[in-house]
Amino acid sequence: MSPRGPCSPSIPLPWAAALLLALGVERDLAQPEICVHCPGSVRNLSEVASYCKHTPELKLRARCCLNQEGAILGLDLQNCSLKDPGPNFSQAHTAVIIDLQANPLKDDLANAFRGFTQLQTLILPQDVNCPGGINAWNVVTSYPNYQTCQGQRDFCNSTGDTEICPENGSCVPDGPGLLQCICVDGFHGYKCMRQGSFSLLMFFGILGSTTLSISILLWGTQRRKAKAS
Ligand SMILES: *[C@@H]1O[C@H](CO)[C@@H](O)[C@H](O)[C@H]1NC(C)=O
Ligand SMILES: *[C@@H]1O[C@H](CO)[C@@H](O)[C@H](O)[C@H]1NC(C)=O
Ligand SMILES: *[C@@H]1O[C@H](CO)[C@@H](O)[C@H](O)[C@H]1NC(C)=O
Ligand SMILES: *[C@@H]1O[C@H](CO)[C@@H](O)[C@H](O)[C@H]1NC(C)=O
Ligand SMILES: *[C@@H]1O[C@H](CO)[C@@H](O)[C@H](O)[C@H]1NC(C)=O
DSSP states (O other): OOSSOTTSSOTHHHHHHHHHHHHHHHHHHTSOGGGGSSSSOOOTTSHHHHHHHHSTTOEEETTEEEOTTOOEEEEEOTTSOOSSOOGGGGGGTTOSEEEOOSSOOOSOOGGGGTTOTTOOEEEEETTSOOTTOGGGEEEEEEOSSEEEEEEEOOHHHHTOOTTSSOTTEEEEEOSTTOEEEEEOTTEESGGGOEESOOTTHHHHHHHHSOEEOOOHHHHHHHHHHHHHO
16 A cells, blocks of 8 residues: 555646646737737748747747747737737737838827837838837838838937926836826826825825826927916
8 A cells, every 4th residue: 555645645736737727728818919910920031030039938929929928029010901000009018129011001100109118129111200200219220111210219318308297207218209207106196296195006006106198299388388488
Protein backbone atom coordinates (compact mmCIF):
# COMPACT_ATOMS: atom_id res chain seq x y z
CA MET A 1 0.00 0.00 0.00
CA SER A 2 1.22 3.44 -0.80
CA PRO A 3 2.35 5.42 2.25
CA ARG A 4 0.07 8.17 1.12
CA GLY A 5 -3.57 7.91 1.98
CA PRO A 6 -6.51 8.62 -0.24
CA CYS A 7 -6.01 12.28 0.49
CA SER A 8 -2.58 12.39 -1.14
CA PRO A 9 -1.91 15.64 -2.90
CA SER A 10 -3.50 14.76 -6.18
CA ILE A 11 -5.57 17.93 -6.05
CA PRO A 12 -2.92 20.35 -7.35
CA LEU A 13 -2.77 18.64 -10.72
CA PRO A 14 -6.39 19.22 -11.80
CA TRP A 15 -6.11 22.66 -10.28
CA ALA A 16 -3.06 23.44 -12.32
CA ALA A 17 -4.72 22.06 -15.43
CA ALA A 18 -7.84 24.11 -14.80
CA LEU A 19 -5.72 27.19 -14.24
CA LEU A 20 -3.77 26.66 -17.44
CA LEU A 21 -6.99 26.05 -19.33
CA ALA A 22 -8.56 29.18 -17.86
CA LEU A 23 -5.48 31.22 -18.75
CA GLY A 24 -5.45 29.79 -22.24
CA VAL A 25 -9.11 30.57 -22.77
CA GLU A 26 -8.58 34.03 -21.34
CA ARG A 27 -5.69 34.67 -23.71
CA ASP A 28 -7.80 33.67 -26.68
CA LEU A 29 -10.78 35.73 -25.59
CA ALA A 30 -8.48 38.65 -24.88
CA GLN A 31 -7.36 39.04 -28.49
CA PRO A 32 -8.43 42.60 -29.21
CA GLU A 33 -10.99 43.13 -31.99
CA ILE A 34 -8.75 45.62 -33.73
CA CYS A 35 -6.31 42.76 -34.49
CA VAL A 36 -8.94 41.10 -36.67
CA HIS A 37 -10.39 44.34 -37.99
CA CYS A 38 -9.40 43.28 -41.47
CA PRO A 39 -8.46 39.85 -42.79
CA GLY A 40 -5.01 38.38 -42.96
CA SER A 41 -1.99 38.76 -40.75
CA VAL A 42 0.85 41.21 -40.30
CA ARG A 43 2.67 41.49 -43.63
CA ASN A 44 5.83 39.41 -43.65
CA LEU A 45 8.13 42.22 -44.62
CA SER A 46 6.37 45.05 -42.82
CA GLU A 47 8.01 47.22 -40.17
CA VAL A 48 5.61 45.77 -37.63
CA ALA A 49 6.77 42.24 -38.44
CA SER A 50 10.43 43.11 -38.15
CA TYR A 51 9.81 44.98 -34.89
CA CYS A 52 7.96 41.97 -33.48
CA LYS A 53 10.53 39.41 -34.57
CA HIS A 54 13.25 41.51 -32.99
CA THR A 55 12.04 40.78 -29.45
CA PRO A 56 11.62 37.11 -28.47
CA GLU A 57 8.78 37.71 -25.95
CA LEU A 58 6.54 39.29 -28.57
CA LYS A 59 4.24 37.28 -30.81
CA LEU A 60 2.34 37.99 -34.00
CA ARG A 61 -1.43 37.44 -33.86
CA ALA A 62 -3.56 38.35 -36.88
CA ARG A 63 -2.79 42.03 -37.54
CA CYS A 64 -1.11 42.62 -34.18
CA CYS A 65 2.15 42.17 -32.37
CA LEU A 66 1.28 41.35 -28.75
CA ASN A 67 3.36 41.11 -25.60
CA GLN A 68 2.98 38.35 -23.02
CA GLU A 69 0.18 40.21 -21.26
CA GLY A 70 -1.75 40.50 -24.52
CA ALA A 71 -1.19 44.24 -24.91
CA ILE A 72 -0.79 45.53 -28.46
CA LEU A 73 2.74 46.76 -29.19
CA GLY A 74 2.47 46.68 -32.97
CA LEU A 75 -0.50 47.01 -35.34
CA ASP A 76 -0.37 46.50 -39.09
CA LEU A 77 -3.58 47.65 -40.78
CA GLN A 78 -2.04 48.43 -44.15
CA ASN A 79 -4.17 47.91 -47.24
CA CYS A 80 -7.40 47.44 -45.25
CA SER A 81 -9.70 49.86 -47.14
CA LEU A 82 -9.99 51.98 -43.99
CA LYS A 83 -11.63 55.39 -44.29
CA ASP A 84 -11.12 55.96 -40.56
CA PRO A 85 -9.45 53.92 -37.83
CA GLY A 86 -12.82 52.90 -36.36
CA PRO A 87 -14.18 52.76 -32.81
CA ASN A 88 -11.97 49.88 -31.67
CA PHE A 89 -8.72 51.57 -32.66
CA SER A 90 -8.18 52.81 -29.11
CA GLN A 91 -7.43 49.21 -28.13
CA ALA A 92 -4.03 49.85 -29.70
CA HIS A 93 -3.17 52.76 -27.39
CA THR A 94 -0.21 50.77 -26.03
CA ALA A 95 1.33 50.39 -29.49
CA VAL A 96 4.90 51.43 -30.23
CA ILE A 97 4.53 50.98 -33.99
CA ILE A 98 1.47 51.28 -36.24
CA ASP A 99 1.24 50.88 -40.01
CA LEU A 100 -1.81 52.39 -41.75
CA GLN A 101 -0.40 52.81 -45.24
CA ALA A 102 -2.37 52.01 -48.39
CA ASN A 103 -5.72 53.03 -46.87
CA PRO A 104 -8.14 55.72 -48.15
CA LEU A 105 -7.97 57.54 -44.81
CA LYS A 106 -9.46 60.96 -44.29
CA ASP A 107 -6.88 63.44 -43.12
CA ASP A 108 -8.25 64.02 -39.65
CA LEU A 109 -6.55 61.62 -37.31
CA ALA A 110 -5.72 63.85 -34.33
CA ASN A 111 -8.35 62.46 -32.00
CA ALA A 112 -7.90 58.86 -33.08
CA PHE A 113 -4.51 58.89 -31.36
CA ARG A 114 -5.58 60.28 -28.01
CA GLY A 115 -3.86 58.26 -25.30
CA PHE A 116 -1.31 56.72 -27.68
CA THR A 117 1.62 57.88 -25.56
CA GLN A 118 3.96 54.98 -26.41
CA LEU A 119 3.74 55.39 -30.17
CA GLN A 120 7.17 55.95 -31.74
CA THR A 121 6.67 54.95 -35.38
CA LEU A 122 3.57 55.63 -37.45
CA ILE A 123 3.34 54.81 -41.15
CA LEU A 124 0.61 56.66 -43.05
CA PRO A 125 -0.61 57.08 -46.61
CA GLN A 126 1.35 59.77 -48.42
CA ASP A 127 -1.52 62.29 -48.36
CA VAL A 128 -2.33 62.01 -44.64
CA ASN A 129 -0.58 64.30 -42.19
CA CYS A 130 1.02 63.07 -39.02
CA PRO A 131 -1.45 63.41 -36.11
CA GLY A 132 -0.68 66.45 -33.97
CA GLY A 133 1.18 68.06 -36.85
CA ILE A 134 4.82 68.16 -37.74
CA ASN A 135 5.80 69.57 -34.33
CA ALA A 136 4.45 66.54 -32.50
CA TRP A 137 7.19 64.33 -33.99
CA ASN A 138 10.96 64.35 -34.15
CA VAL A 139 11.21 63.18 -37.77
CA VAL A 140 8.59 63.21 -40.53
CA THR A 141 9.69 61.59 -43.79
CA SER A 142 7.85 61.37 -47.11
CA TYR A 143 8.23 58.48 -49.53
CA PRO A 144 6.51 58.01 -52.88
CA ASN A 145 3.72 55.81 -51.46
CA TYR A 146 3.70 56.54 -47.75
CA GLN A 147 5.10 58.73 -45.02
CA THR A 148 6.50 58.04 -41.59
CA CYS A 149 6.10 59.95 -38.34
CA GLN A 150 8.85 59.00 -35.93
CA GLY A 151 9.77 59.84 -32.36
CA GLN A 152 6.73 61.24 -30.59
CA ARG A 153 7.56 64.43 -28.75
CA ASP A 154 6.46 65.06 -25.20
CA PHE A 155 3.98 67.85 -25.87
CA CYS A 156 4.16 69.13 -22.30
CA ASN A 157 7.78 70.07 -23.05
CA SER A 158 7.72 71.00 -26.70
CA THR A 159 5.27 73.86 -26.31
CA GLY A 160 7.96 75.69 -24.33
CA ASP A 161 5.21 77.06 -22.14
CA THR A 162 5.41 76.11 -18.48
CA GLU A 163 1.98 77.54 -17.70
CA ILE A 164 -0.14 75.31 -19.90
CA CYS A 165 -1.87 73.77 -16.91
CA PRO A 166 -3.59 75.61 -14.06
CA GLU A 167 -1.63 76.43 -10.94
CA ASN A 168 -2.49 73.23 -9.11
CA GLY A 169 -2.59 70.95 -12.12
CA SER A 170 0.28 69.09 -13.72
CA CYS A 171 0.80 68.36 -17.39
CA VAL A 172 1.04 64.80 -18.72
CA PRO A 173 1.35 63.84 -22.41
CA ASP A 174 -1.75 62.26 -23.95
CA GLY A 175 -0.64 61.21 -27.43
CA PRO A 176 0.81 63.05 -30.44
CA GLY A 177 0.25 66.77 -30.01
CA LEU A 178 -2.03 66.16 -27.04
CA LEU A 179 -1.71 66.71 -23.34
CA GLN A 180 -3.72 66.41 -20.17
CA CYS A 181 -3.79 68.51 -17.05
CA ILE A 182 -4.21 66.43 -13.93
CA CYS A 183 -5.06 68.14 -10.67
CA VAL A 184 -2.51 67.60 -7.94
CA ASP A 185 -3.56 65.84 -4.75
CA GLY A 186 -6.13 67.74 -2.79
CA PHE A 187 -7.46 69.70 -5.75
CA HIS A 188 -10.23 68.99 -8.20
CA GLY A 189 -12.81 70.64 -10.39
CA TYR A 190 -12.59 73.20 -13.14
CA LYS A 191 -8.99 74.40 -13.53
CA CYS A 192 -8.17 72.45 -10.33
CA MET A 193 -9.41 75.40 -8.27
CA ARG A 194 -11.49 73.47 -5.78
CA GLN A 195 -9.76 72.27 -2.69
CA GLY A 196 -10.69 69.67 -0.12
CA SER A 197 -11.42 66.00 -0.03
CA PHE A 198 -13.29 64.65 -2.99
CA SER A 199 -15.63 61.94 -1.77
CA LEU A 200 -15.33 59.77 -4.87
CA LEU A 201 -11.57 59.75 -4.57
CA MET A 202 -11.50 56.88 -2.12
CA PHE A 203 -13.53 54.73 -4.49
CA PHE A 204 -11.81 55.46 -7.71
CA GLY A 205 -8.27 56.05 -6.55
CA ILE A 206 -6.15 57.80 -9.10
CA LEU A 207 -8.85 57.54 -11.78
CA GLY A 208 -11.25 59.38 -9.51
CA SER A 209 -9.02 62.36 -9.04
CA THR A 210 -10.49 64.88 -11.34
CA THR A 211 -8.67 65.09 -14.59
CA LEU A 212 -9.09 67.94 -16.95
CA SER A 213 -8.73 66.16 -20.20
CA ILE A 214 -8.07 68.87 -22.68
CA SER A 215 -6.30 69.30 -25.90
CA ILE A 216 -3.68 71.91 -26.45
CA LEU A 217 -6.03 73.43 -28.97
CA LEU A 218 -8.71 74.07 -26.38
CA TRP A 219 -6.27 75.58 -23.94
CA GLY A 220 -4.68 77.66 -26.63
CA THR A 221 -8.07 79.13 -27.38
CA GLN A 222 -8.85 79.78 -23.75
CA ARG A 223 -5.47 81.29 -23.06
CA ARG A 224 -5.70 83.53 -26.07
CA LYS A 225 -9.12 84.67 -24.90
CA ALA A 226 -7.74 85.23 -21.43
CA LYS A 227 -4.85 87.27 -22.78
CA ALA A 228 -7.15 89.21 -25.04
CA SER A 229 -9.47 90.24 -22.22
C1 LIG B 1 5.48 34.95 -45.49
O1 LIG B 1 4.84 34.16 -44.50
C2 LIG B 1 4.32 32.94 -44.97
C3 LIG B 1 3.63 32.24 -43.82
O2 LIG B 1 3.10 33.12 -42.92
C4 LIG B 1 5.43 32.11 -45.55
O3 LIG B 1 4.87 30.93 -46.10
C5 LIG B 1 6.18 32.89 -46.62
O4 LIG B 1 7.28 32.16 -47.07
C6 LIG B 1 6.64 34.22 -46.08
N1 LIG B 1 7.25 35.01 -47.15
C7 LIG B 1 8.39 35.67 -46.99
C8 LIG B 1 8.85 36.44 -48.18
O5 LIG B 1 9.03 35.67 -45.95
C1 LIG C 1 -4.04 45.14 -51.24
O1 LIG C 1 -4.96 44.07 -51.09
C2 LIG C 1 -5.48 43.58 -52.28
C3 LIG C 1 -6.45 42.49 -51.95
O2 LIG C 1 -7.31 42.88 -50.92
C4 LIG C 1 -4.36 43.06 -53.17
O3 LIG C 1 -4.88 42.64 -54.40
C5 LIG C 1 -3.33 44.17 -53.39
O4 LIG C 1 -2.23 43.68 -54.10
C6 LIG C 1 -2.86 44.71 -52.07
N1 LIG C 1 -1.98 45.85 -52.29
C7 LIG C 1 -0.83 45.99 -51.67
C8 LIG C 1 -0.05 47.22 -51.99
O5 LIG C 1 -0.40 45.18 -50.86
C1 LIG D 1 -15.56 46.70 -32.06
O1 LIG D 1 -15.51 45.69 -31.06
C2 LIG D 1 -16.77 45.21 -30.68
C3 LIG D 1 -16.56 44.25 -29.55
O2 LIG D 1 -15.94 44.87 -28.49
C4 LIG D 1 -17.43 44.53 -31.87
O3 LIG D 1 -18.69 44.05 -31.50
C5 LIG D 1 -17.56 45.53 -32.99
O4 LIG D 1 -18.06 44.87 -34.14
C6 LIG D 1 -16.23 46.16 -33.31
N1 LIG D 1 -16.44 47.24 -34.26
C7 LIG D 1 -15.78 47.31 -35.41
C8 LIG D 1 -16.15 48.46 -36.28
O5 LIG D 1 -14.94 46.50 -35.72
C1 LIG E 1 10.21 66.68 -20.56
O1 LIG E 1 10.38 67.35 -19.32
C2 LIG E 1 10.60 66.49 -18.23
C3 LIG E 1 10.66 67.32 -16.96
O2 LIG E 1 10.62 68.69 -17.22
C4 LIG E 1 11.90 65.72 -18.47
O3 LIG E 1 12.11 64.83 -17.41
C5 LIG E 1 11.80 64.96 -19.78
O4 LIG E 1 13.03 64.33 -20.05
C6 LIG E 1 11.44 65.88 -20.91
N1 LIG E 1 11.19 65.09 -22.10
C7 LIG E 1 11.68 65.40 -23.28
C8 LIG E 1 11.32 64.47 -24.40
O5 LIG E 1 12.35 66.39 -23.48
C1 LIG F 1 -2.97 76.17 -5.41
O1 LIG F 1 -2.62 75.59 -4.18
C2 LIG F 1 -2.12 76.49 -3.22
C3 LIG F 1 -1.80 75.72 -1.97
O2 LIG F 1 -1.14 74.53 -2.28
C4 LIG F 1 -3.17 77.55 -2.92
O3 LIG F 1 -2.64 78.50 -2.03
C5 LIG F 1 -3.58 78.24 -4.21
O4 LIG F 1 -4.64 79.14 -3.97
C6 LIG F 1 -4.04 77.22 -5.24
N1 LIG F 1 -4.34 77.89 -6.50
C7 LIG F 1 -5.52 77.87 -7.08
C8 LIG F 1 -5.65 78.60 -8.37
O5 LIG F 1 -6.48 77.28 -6.59
